[in-house]
Amino acid sequence: MIHPHALVDDLTAIGPDTNVWAFAHVMKGASVGSRCNIGDHAFVESGAIIGNNVTVKNQVLIWEGITIQDDFVGPGVVFTNDSQPRSPRMPQAEARYADRSNWLAATVVEKGCSIGARAVICPGVRLGKYSMIGAGSIVTKDVKPYTLVVGGPASERGYVCSCGQRLSGHYQDADCGVCGERGADRDAE
Amino acid sequence: MIHPHALVDDLTAIGPDTNVWAFAHVMKGASVGSRCNIGDHAFVESGAIIGNNVTVKNQVLIWEGITIQDDFVGPGVVFTNDSQPRSPRMPQAEARYADRSNWLAATVVEKGCSIGARAVICPGVRLGKYSMIGAGSIVTKDVKPYTLVVGGPASERGYVCSCGQRLSGHYQDADCGVCGERGADRDAE
Amino acid sequence: MIHPHALVDDLTAIGPDTNVWAFAHVMKGASVGSRCNIGDHAFVESGAIIGNNVTVKNQVLIWEGITIQDDFVGPGVVFTNDSQPRSPRMPQAEARYADRSNWLAATVVEKGCSIGARAVICPGVRLGKYSMIGAGSIVTKDVKPYTLVVGGPASERGYVCSCGQRLSGHYQDADCGVCGERGADRDAE
Numbered sequence: 001m002i003h004p005h006a007l008v009d010d011l012t013a014i015g016p017d018t019n020v021w022a023f024a025h026v027m028k029g030a031s032v033g034s035r036c037n038i039g040d041h042a043f044v045e046s047g048a049i050i051g052n053n054v055t056v057k058n059q060v061l062i063w064e065g066i067t068i069q070d071d072f073v074g075p076g077v078v079f080t081n082d083s084q085p086r087s088p089r090m091p092q093a094e095a096r097y098a099d100r101s102n103w104l105a106a107t108v109v110e111k112g113c114s115i116g117a118r119a120v121i122c123p124g125v126r127l128g129k130y131s132m133i134g135a136g137s138i139v140t141k142d143v144k145p146y147t148l149v150v151g152g153p154a155s156e157r158g159y160v161c162s163c164g165q166r167l168s169g170h171y172q173d174a175d176c177g178v179c180g181e182r183g184a185d186r187d188a189e
Numbered sequence: 190m191i192h193p194h195a196l197v198d199d200l201t202a203i204g205p206d207t208n209v210w211a212f213a214h215v216m217k218g219a220s221v222g223s224r225c226n227i228g229d230h231a232f233v234e235s236g237a238i239i240g241n242n243v244t245v246k247n248q249v250l251i252w253e254g255i256t257i258q259d260d261f262v263g264p265g266v267v268f269t270n271d272s273q274p275r276s277p278r279m280p281q282a283e284a285r286y287a288d289r290s291n292w293l294a295a296t297v298v299e300k301g302c303s304i305g306a307r308a309v310i311c312p313g314v315r316l317g318k319y320s321m322i323g324a325g326s327i328v329t330k331d332v333k334p335y336t337l338v339v340g341g342p343a344s345e346r347g348y349v350c351s352c353g354q355r356l357s358g359h360y361q362d363a364d365c366g367v368c369g370e371r372g373a374d375r376d377a378e
Numbered sequence: 379m380i381h382p383h384a385l386v387d388d389l390t391a392i393g394p395d396t397n398v399w400a401f402a403h404v405m406k407g408a409s410v411g412s413r414c415n416i417g418d419h420a421f422v423e424s425g426a427i428i429g430n431n432v433t434v435k436n437q438v439l440i441w442e443g444i445t446i447q448d449d450f451v452g453p454g455v456v457f458t459n460d461s462q463p464r465s466p467r468m469p470q471a472e473a474r475y476a477d478r479s480n481w482l483a484a485t486v487v488e489k490g491c492s493i494g495a496r497a498v499i500c501p502g503v504r505l506g507k508y509s510m511i512g513a514g515s516i517v518t519k520d521v522k523p524y525t526l527v528v529g530g531p532a533s534e535r536g537y538v539c540s541c542g543q544r545l546s547g548h549y550q551d552a553d554c555g556v557c558g559e560r561g562a563d564r565d566a567e
Contacts, residue, residue: 194403212403212419224467229403230401230419230421242468243465244465244467247421247439248419248421248437259468261464261468264439264456265439301464301468303462303463303465305458305463305498306439306458306498307456307496321462324500324516325498325516325530340530341530349462350470351468352464352470352473352474353462353463353474354462368473
């Protein structure tokens with residue numbers, strides 16, 4: 001379902017059963033999987049890659065170089081892909097922006113990761129599977145799987161189950177009291 | 190006044206003399222009072238409740254479970270209602286999202302509260318009347334009335350008058366040098 | 379180029395070769411120079427002043443009292459112009475909002491400054507030329523030229539060249555290993 005106030009530049013970029021809501025914009029050259037939900041005012045740039053069952057909440061900004069596997073992404077999350085940004089039209093910056101390899105740092109969000117509201121993901125990081133990023137965090141380095149990080153810059157605060165529940169110990173040891181998932185069954189990769 | 194580029198799914202959700210500006214979206218099932226101002230790119234979800242004389246600045250995100258009494262709300266403020274978010278379409282999360290009582294944590298913003306730009310309000314808090322939240326703060330717990338909080342996580346930094354002025358002492362003691370409001374007249378409830 | 383889904387209230391406010399993208403809104407009474415790029419969902423209020431070659435990325439909020447010289451501005455940046463905001467329709471706030479001089483604090487972003495994603499610029503500051511503001515920072519005071527600031531509140535972390543490169547020493551001493559700009563040629567004003 002493409003909302004009548006949404007803007008999808010190329011419908012072939014969107015998988016089946018994916019919704020795009022009002023005032024969201026998916027550019028030509030983006031890739032969005034099936035059964036996704038792209039919230040109001042979200043933006044998906046050419047070259048961004050989004051998997052299946054992904055919930056991109058309102059106002060999320062996703063650029064070229066960002067890959068999101070099967071995940072939740074919270075409201076107002078901003079990704080980034082350039083750690084030394086300058087206006088590309090400044091003479092001093094022309095050499096830098098002549099070649100993507102000079103500036104574009106790719107980010108990967110692995111399966112099942114949740115990112116809290118208004119978090120900022122700095123360029124070139126990997127967010128491990130089923131990790132959870134606290135609201136308003138500023139993520140400056142890789143996050144391990146099943147790990148909760150909070151703050152600016154974000155630091156480790158504990159572990160979470162794939163169902164979202166906080167765990168009482170390391171994710172490879174602690175069984176989940178809510179969904180019953182066993183620590184021994186969680187894979188570090 | 191509904192701006193021609195605004196989207197109001199159900200005009201009966203909007204009180205008299207309320208403005209909704211360009212690219213804002215008020216969903217069906219939301220409730221917005223009279224003499225409010227809903228800025229550009231704001232989003233008000235079904236089930237959100239907004240009182241009278243409320244200034245919802247641009248890009249504010251207001252969800253089900255959020256109640257805003259008669260207030261100012263600053264630009265880019267994000268509310269939240271789920272402290273352990275997962276993509277609802279993940280098999281591990283199905284049980285959690287089958288019932289609102291499992292995940293929805295309500296927030297109340299009391300009369301006269303001001304929230305600074307880009308603040309994030311974590312799930313399940315109460316912001317006391319005439320309190321003031323600093324720009325960019327991350328509010329993780331209740332805020333007392335007439336109290337200024339700043340930072341991530343937000344902590345108390347002093348007191349403010351209902352007119353917005355910083356006070357030299359506790360809000361129930363300090364009279365305001367600007368509007369003349371007396372500390373003894375401020376109610377702790 | 380004005381995108382068909384953009385909203386420019388007065389085309390004479392926009393200089394030649396400036397692009398305004400989808401769902402962006404430039405109000406009447408704003409001033410935008412030439413060869414600028416105003417990204418999706420950005421908002422430029424009446425009275426805001428933007429120079430030439432400025433890249434206003436997506437969702438940036440620019441208000442009356444904000445002047446941006448020839449710069450980059452990152453995604454989701456929020457400017458502010460009122461340090462004690464209250465809802466203007468509250469009786470206690472009427473006197474304050476009767477006169478702009480009571481509440482409006484102007485901000486200047488000097489030539490070549492870069493502002494990282496989701497940064498908040500508090501009221502009444504000056505961001506020096508070619509300075510760089512880290513992603514997610516909360517800027518509460520002036521930033522010196524060619525200076526990198528990070529954090530909430532933002533503090534100095536080093537120096538950058540006009541091309542964006544980190545410098546090994548003070549900006550008036552250190553030559554740039556990338557673009558060759560000499561420290562002695564950088565002006566403190």
